[in-house]
Amino acid sequence: MSFQSEGDKNIDGTDDLHRFVLKFRPTIIIIQAIFGLVFVALRIWPLAALFMLVAILHFYMMRWDDRHANQLVNSSPWMWVLYLLQLLFSVVLIGPAPGFQYYMIATIPALFSSTQWPLSAKIFQTIVIALFYIACDVILTTWTPIYPLPLHTAELLRNVNIIGTCATTAVVSYMLSCTVKQAEQRLKSLAATDALTGLLNRRRMTESIEKEYAHTRRVFRPLALIICDIDRFKSINDRYGHDGGDRVLREVGKLFRSLRDYDSVARWGGEEFIVLLPDADLGIAMNVAERLRTGVAESVIAINDTPVPVTMTFGVAQIHPGETWQSALARADQALYRGKEGGRNRVVLSS
Template sequence: MEVSELNSSSRLRLKVLKGLSLGVGGLAVLVAIGNILVSQSYVYASFVMLYALYSWHVYRQTSKTTIFNGHKYIMSVSLTVLVIAGTVLKPTDTGVFFWTLVFPIIYYLLLGHKAGFLATVSLFLIQMVNIAFQFDTEQYFDMITMMLNFSFCYVTIAVVSHAYEINRVLAENKLSKLATCDPLTGANNRLALKHRYQALQDQQAEFHLLVLDIDHFKAVNDEYGHDGGDIVLQAVVNTMVDVAGSDNVFRQGGEEFCLLLEGVSHHDALAVAERIRKRIAKTPIFYQQRAIPVTVSIGVTQSEASKCAQEINRQADANLYAAKAGGRNKVVA
């Protein structure tokens, strides 16, 4: 699995933006032509045509590797303004008003549940005011009927869109957690580590990498069995999490773990490593009423802008091997 696959929401929103810019942009051209030929609404037709041109620009941008994140907001706002303007300028029976019912779906798919909710509520209130101004005082009951029908339809679509987006995000988060969590220890796995590396490099952030290995772990498995070894692995991870936080702890495989500490000094990184080493060495792990003495060796290295993740890993591993060669139960930087 690639790191990019963890961010399915971004890929979904990009696909929605691509489809919206192509589909609605094409319809906008037809609407502009209709306004020119049929109703002679030249000003409104000009704005609709500008929207169509912008949509074509966005559609071309979606094929690139990077795209301006603000396009989804500009697209949503400009399309909303066009429909509101069409509702104000044209009678309700022309049908422009009914485009409003599509917007909750667009908002939630394109903007997410928080921004989508705010946009959905705002458009509802604006269009309710527009309905009120579309009718004379003599048409009071017609206005009430229109408001009720619009409200029922709009709210139903909005509730379904909101529920879908909330549940989609929850399902995505659960799948992402399953994909990035080590099932035995609860630590983050290698895929999560790769994702974190990429995020730090994108931000050009400085960090320290601590690589930790349990000393003589094979002997623990031989004497206490794999169940005893599993208890040791879990206890070591719990200590690392207590000291450094769960977001920073990763299992690389077997009895080897690592920590990524962002924005800390070299002195503080060494202090974290020593705190973990001492706590593990001083705290025996009990299995079947037997105490298992455990120590760890830790290699520490600092990131540099010129180094890639592989080079940083190699340096940390070299320091770890130096700690083992020096008698184990050590921290080497």
């Protein structure tokens, strides 16, 4: 069936960059720990302690995020500063030849994908990165490292860091592209669904009917429409408030999801719903409507622990050859109106 659940369209204000960091954090922990062990082997204890400390910090943050999934704090800004200081410290201790400063390149794609940082801040940070590289090439070339490395060791580390920087930048770019695709999918889902029930909204349902109607005319298949609404919904709102009415709408939406996968159901407006049934004649549509009517009438919907009886009235129409779908829907709506006049909680076929 053509609908999306509310969970599928959850879009909040959390920065996409922070979401990316959460996904990438295990990899960051492994990289930091490996370099920490490398510096232990080289007996460069300050860098060994620093890289291990950053790995432990990321591990702690990952555990905290797992335990407080609803209280995520955007750590990206100050983590960027931490990386800059870490790499600057590395260059000061062992010189620029090993190439640890290259990793700042990998932060640029993530930096410009951030939705929370203003453009001026992104430009400023890019300038800081550029100045960092200029300093490494101009100023620090004459700097005597506190822990000088043998030439072959520095060259080996530089080659490893070049490969690591390229790999990290590629992974960052790929994961950010995945984040963009996920955001696009959430936006498309939001544009197509009703926020309260998770069913299709009126605009998306109209598109589905137009598409199915055109296909039906080409292949001469039956097509039926059902329009229905909740009986005495105003009295539910008056008695239990709009929150109570919203709960009823959500529960009805859940019940309507039991239809066939290729059927479509939408919240048409207010307490009114519409069902599109491809390959369904009047008899099949009648059975579907009756099953939905019975399901709603027999359901137990509680508001503030109080069971609330809910019923619905249905109007059913099959689109006749040469008839527009708007005309068939109007006939179904007239049948619904007759059902209301006849006592509600019933299925009425269009004439």
